């Protein structure tokens with residue numbers, strides 16, 4: 133073709149090409165729209181078909197379940213679920229997002245039998261802590277699998293705590309038990325030397341007292357940890373709790389030449405178990421005495437902060453370094469090992485306080501500075517004072533009826 137001919141062909145092709153391109157664009161667009169519409173219809177049909185496949189009653193049963201549970205089909209698409217399942221990112225009409233869950237459901241389907249596994253699954257988006265979840269998948273028909281989840285994180289934590297507790301406790305018990313055994317042998321060998329016998333006997337007594345204190349506290353703590361419920365809830369007078377707690381340690385205070393001073397608001401009440409609360413306040417008083425220098429004062433003050441009753445036990449003792457402050461509430465943790473042992477400490481007192489207060493819906497706060505002292509504050513939800521008039525016996529019959537209906541807290545564990 134000549135140069136003139138090529139130019140002519142080029143001029144003729146341009147509009148044609150534009151038309152062709154427009155036509156092709158229209159065709160492709162129409163095809164894509166058609167495909168999308170067809171795909172949407174197919175999905176709707178599939179959904180309608182699959183949800184119709186969920187056996188009757190299953191959806192209602194899932195709706196009534198507290199545990200997370202769902203039914204999925206062979207493509208791991210969720211067809212029905214319980215309300216609690218959504219926190220694990222499972223949604224109706226969507227494919228299961230967790231690969232692990234998908235695998236468990238698939239294995240159950242492929243083998244045709246139930247399977248149970250513990251998986252680490254997240255509740256919610258990525259920063260959420262993975263939870264330990266017991267997963268049970270059971271095929272309910274050729275195509276459908278029922279998957280039931282149970283969050284066992286808390287149960288495992290309690291079990292781990294129990295194992296630690298048993299291990300620590302046996303370790304802590306071994307020391308005084310070993311000492312008792314050695315001292316009794318020593319007494320036997322020194323039978324001919326009365327002075328030696330007296331010396332070993334008094335040490336033996338001290339070890340036995342320590343052992344009894346430890347056993348008492350272990351029992352208290354395990355009772356507190358055994359369940360989250362309070363057994364004998366009543367109106368508790370804070371005045372009576374403080375009196376019993378302070379009186380319970382009067383001998384220790386005298387021996388340590390520490391004066392315990394009471395003050396603050398009177399006539400406040402909370403709901404709970406008087407014995408547990410008295411033991412908790414008593415443990416704080418005991419510590420304040422044990423970790424204070426001779427001749428110093430320990431204060432026990434009560435006040436109302438809005439609707440919270442605060443019982444603050446303050447000392448001017450050795451204080452607790454900041455690095456230890458969050459750990460002193462742990463079982464068997466001692467900031468000052470030597471002193472704790474010397475004063476007969478068990479390392480369980482504050483752990484008991486923490487559990488006792490938490491059981492009553494409260495909290496313990498700590499302020500402390502080394503060499504300046506510490507303030508432990510128990511905070512409990514206030515309750516209204518009981519209507520003592522209605523329970524107080526009528527004047528005429530006063531001599532016959534006792535005031536047993538007015539709660540009097542028992543003395544706490546003074547071990």
Ligand code: ADP
Nearest residue numbers: 419423460466467468472477478479480481482
């Ligand atoms: P312990 O029986 O050893 O006193 P606790 O659980 O009552 O055990 O206390 C844990 C640790 O916290 C103690 O060993 C001690 O180091 C520290 N502690 C508790 N109360 C006080 C206090 N009032 N002043 C200084 N240290 C304290």
